[in-house]
Amino acid sequence: MGILIRIFICIFWAGLILYGLVSHQNALTALRLEIPPLAKEVKKIQEDNARLDYEIDRFENPIHLMELQRQPEYSHLKHPLTKEIIILPSGEGAVE
Amino acid sequence: MKSAMESSDRRRLVFLAIGLFVFFALLIAQFFCIQIVQGEKWSRVADSQHFFIVTEPFQRGVFYSNTGIKKGHTPVRQPLVFDIQKFHLYIDPQSIPESLRGEMASRLHGAVNEMPGVTVVDDFAGQFEKKSRSRCLAMWLDMATRQTIDQWWQEWARSHKVARNALFFVSDYQRCHPFGKLLGQVLGGVRDRRDEESGQAIPTGGLELAFNEHLKGSFGKRRLMRSPRHALATGEVIQAPQDGADVYLTINHHLQAIAEEEIQRGVEKAGAKGGWVVMMEPYTGEILALAQYPFFDPSNYQEYYNDPLRAQDTRVRAVSDASEVGSTMKPLTLAIALKANEERRRRGEEPIFDPWEKIETASGKFPGRRDLTDTHKHQYLNMYLALQKSSNIYMARLVERVCNALGDQWYRQQLTSLFGFGQLTGFELSGESAGLVPTPGKRLPDGRMEWSVPTPFSLAIGYNLQANSLQLLAAYATLANGGWRVRPTLIKKIVHKVDDTDEVVWDNAPSERLKSSPRVLDPYIVSEVVTAMKYVMKTGGSARRANVAGYTEAGKTGTVRKIVGGQYSREAHLAFFVGFIPVNRPAFVMLVGIDEPEVKYLPGVGHTEHASICAAPIFKEVARRSLEYLGVAPDDPFGYPPGDPRYDPKQADWHEEVKKMAEVYREWNET
Numbered sequence: 001m002g003i004l005i006r007i008f009i010c011i012f013w014a015g016l017i018l019y020g021l022v023s024h025q026n027a028l029t030a031l032r033l034e035i036p037p038l039a040k041e042v043k044k045i046q047e048d049n050a051r052l053d054y055e056i057d058r059f060e061n062p063i064h065l066m067e068l069q070r071q072p073e074y075s076h077l078k079h080p081l082t083k084e085i086i087i088l089p090s091g092e093g094a095v096e
Numbered sequence: 097m098k099s100a101m102e103s104s105d106r107r108r109l110v111f112l113a114i115g116l117f118v119f120f121a122l123l124i125a126q127f128f129c130i131q132i133v134q135g136e137k138w139s140r141v142a143d144s145q146h147f148f149i150v151t152e153p154f155q156r157g158v159f160y161s162n163t164g165i166k167k168g169h170t171p172v173r174q175p176l177v178f179d180i181q182k183f184h185l186y187i188d189p190q191s192i193p194e195s196l197r198g199e200m201a202s203r204l205h206g207a208v209n210e211m212p213g214v215t216v217v218d219d220f221a222g223q224f225e226k227k228s229r230s231r232c233l234a235m236w237l238d239m240a241t242r243q244t245i246d247q248w249w250q251e252w253a254r255s256h257k258v259a260r261n262a263l264f265f266v267s268d269y270q271r272c273h274p275f276g277k278l279l280g281q282v283l284g285g286v287r288d289r290r291d292e293e294s295g296q297a298i299p300t301g302g303l304e305l306a307f308n309e310h311l312k313g314s315f316g317k318r319r320l321m322r323s324p325r326h327a328l329a330t331g332e333v334i335q336a337p338q339d340g341a342d343v344y345l346t347i348n349h350h351l352q353a354i355a356e357e358e359i360q361r362g363v364e365k366a367g368a369k370g371g372w373v374v375m376m377e378p379y380t381g382e383i384l385a386l387a388q389y390p391f392f393d394p395s396n397y398q399e400y401y402n403d404p405l406r407a408q409d410t411r412v413r414a415v416s417d418a419s420e421v422g423s424t425m426k427p428l429t430l431a432i433a434l435k436a437n438e439e440r441r442r443r444g445e446e447p448i449f450d451p452w453e454k455i456e457t458a459s460g461k462f463p464g465r466r467d468l469t470d471t472h473k474h475q476y477l478n479m480y481l482a483l484q485k486s487s488n489i490y491m492a493r494l495v496e497r498v499c500n501a502l503g504d505q506w507y508r509q510q511l512t513s514l515f516g517f518g519q520l521t522g523f524e525l526s527g528e529s530a531g532l533v534p535t536p537g538k539r540l541p542d543g544r545m546e547w548s549v550p551t552p553f554s555l556a557i558g559y560n561l562q563a564n565s566l567q568l569l570a571a572y573a574t575l576a577n578g579g580w581r582v583r584p585t586l587i588k589k590i591v592h593k594v595d596d597t598d599e600v601v602w603d604n605a606p607s608e609r610l611k612s613s614p615r616v617l618d619p620y621i622v623s624e625v626v627t628a629m630k631y632v633m634k635t636g637g638s639a640r641r642a643n644v645a646g647y648t649e650a651g652k653t654g655t656v657r658k659i660v661g662g663q664y665s666r667e668a669h670l671a672f673f674v675g676f677i678p679v680n681r682p683a684f685v686m687l688v689g690i691d692e693p694e695v696k697y698l699p700g701v702g703h704t705e706h707a708s709i710c711a712a713p714i715f716k717e718v719a720r721r722s723l724e725y726l727g728v729a730p731d732d733p734f735g736y737p738p739g740d741p742r743y744d745p746k747q748a749d750w751h752e753e754v755k756k757m758a759e760v761y762r763e764w765n766e767t
Contacts (some may be wrong), residue, residue, distance in 0.1 A: 034571075048239075050178060051181070053175075054178045054272055057178075058274045058409065061275045061276065062276065062278070062352075062353035062354075063357065066353060079724050079727050080168075080723075080727055081165045081727045081728070081729045082727040082728065083729050085167070087168055
């Protein structure tokens with residue numbers, strides 16, 4: 001009788017471990033299944049970013065910016081003289 | 097009896113055993129043959145059934161603007177071209193039932209026709225009748241259009257029971273210019289269709305052509321599993337796509353935009369055929385702007401190349417066109433004459449002239465040619481007055497002395513070795529014209545000598561030689577930077593991105609390049625010539641219209657008659673202005689060229705074809721706006737026009753000097 005119980009307990013633990021392994025593999029497989037659509041989405045976002053950068057640059061076309069500069073509402077904007085620019089070395093006096 | 101039966105049973109058993117043994121041996125041998133001997137072959141067959149190879153597109157290299165030019169501003173990467181993902185629309189005509197082709201063609205044509213940026217093939221409906229599995233209907237659809245068509249197609253294919261893959265999209269990258277026509281001739285473009293064999297873009301000209309080997313990339317290959325519903329992985333990368341190398345230019349897009357705006361305005365005002373502006377950093381030779389009007393839009397290259405007249409607008413005239421340079425040669429003539437003085441002193445002989453020497457300029461008689469004349473008659477001039485008044489006779493007199501003292505060969509050698517005339521600059525754009533400096537002893541095709549007795553007198557005033565704008569600009573850069581010869585360049589560096597790290601393929605850093613740039617003029621010579629050029633920009637000079645208020649500048653105008661039908665034309669001219677600003681530590685040296693300005697006389701203004709009227713004002717406006725953009729402070733804070741509250745003649749730069757020189761002129765010429 002004792003042997004039977006021991007065999008039963010061994011089989012039970014073996015089953016539990018096997019179940020855990022299979023469950024882990026299932027989780028990994030589920031993650032692997034998610035990778036291709038995510039990769040596709042990342043690629044799509046990268047392409048969208050490139051397209052948006054292009055659209056932004058079209059708006060920030062220097063010719064367009066010069067036209068805007070001539071408008072009265074932007075006439076106060078001026079390019080600073082280089083002698084008016086103070087360059088601070090990085091790392092000194094930085095506030096955390 | 098019993099033993100006989102047992103013996104026959106045993107025999108049958110043996111035969112059966114042998115038979116079974118042979119059968120299984122054959123099986124094992126077959127397994128061995130399939131699994132081991134032909135293992136690789138069957139693995140390949142299995143792979144081809146389970147996996148397929150997809151080609152991954154690459155991106156062509158990008159051109160970047162020079163944004164580090166403004167001191168104190170953090171440089172940012174500013175691309176001048178983008179590769180944007182677009183899609184080509186394809187059909188499989190064989191999969192489409194004949195009865196449905198008409199409706200499908202009509203619906204698709206309506207979806208893509210007249211869409212901006214989309215190229216629709218000719219004979220749209222005819223593509224459906226071709227005996228082919230793949231016909232292109234339209235190119236360069238954006239993502240939104242693709243999704244619209246795809247949505248319609250899924251529904252329509254299902255309802256009409258047409259195979260879904262009868263319509264498909266091919267992904268591609270289109271070369272897009274966010275700034276439109278900006279820098280069009282220099283950048284060039286690529287054709288709509290790629291090379292069918294290699295899949296590479298085909299450049300049409302400009303830097304796209306010159307650096308095509310660097311800009312090209314290579315396709316990648318990825319192995320994907322044929323899975324009906326899900327792929328368990330994104331696939332195995334067999335070969336990663338390799339993007340092309342990026343090219344960092346010396347051109348700044350803001351300065352380029354300023355130059356383009358002003359050259360268009362100037363050409364239209366002058367009623368000219370065209371014009372160009374080139375700006376160069378005088379210490380490094382880096383080209384900051386290269387503008388040409390009429391413009392060239394690389395996105396619409398077909399409109400230009402299909403029209404022989406418009407095709408001329410695609411080449412960079414500052415590089416490809418060499419012409420006589422006229423009076424813009426005169427400062428260089430003075431430099432050669434002062435160098436002759438140096439040479440004479442080195443030989444222990446008397447110099448050939450003194451800059452303050454009073455030289456007679458009433459007579460324009462020179463051996464071997466008809467009399468030279470000046471625009472106004474002057475009795476006597478010195479070096480400074482001669483440049484201010486742009487005297488042909490004075491320059492010819494100087495060169496006469498140079499040739500008499502040192503010989504024609506010595507004079508010719510200065511033109512080539514000091515300023516590089518007659519030689520290629522090595523500029524990165526193709527099609528550069530080397531120009532021409534006549535050679536003593538060489539014959540022309542018609543038998544006449546290239547260099548004859550009057551040749552030096554013509555060379556002195558910028559005739560009888562051919563130079564392109566880059567050569568002339570580089571020569572003036574030598575005067576601007578204190579006497580160093582520099583080589584014009586468009587490229588800062590070329591960088592290849594390999595596995596997220598930047599590998600510099602070509603570093604055109606000034607520190608390396610300038611090691612081979614010799615000093616060709618002494619600081620004294622440069623100082624004297626620049627002093628003379630400053631007089632040109634003030635009252636009494638031909639280039640006062642190029643004077644930028646608040647700044648010191650130096651320059652020279654030049655108006656040349658073009659040769660039409662073998663003769664100098666009175667109707668066709670080239671007008672140049674070359675100058676630099678500010679005089680001490682110039683921010684840039686600039687050349688303005690106007691092709692065939694309208695010939696007319698305006699009372700109170702003058703002849704509109706003269707460079708002083710049509711080219712000099714363009715220099716002024718480009719320089720003013722560029723200095724403002726660069727943040728260069730005015731170095732002549734009192735040098736403003738009369739009436740301006742900042743104007744103070746007592747403190748304005750060069751005001752007293754100009755007054756004194758005017759007195760000298762009056763004393764020599766009007767008493």
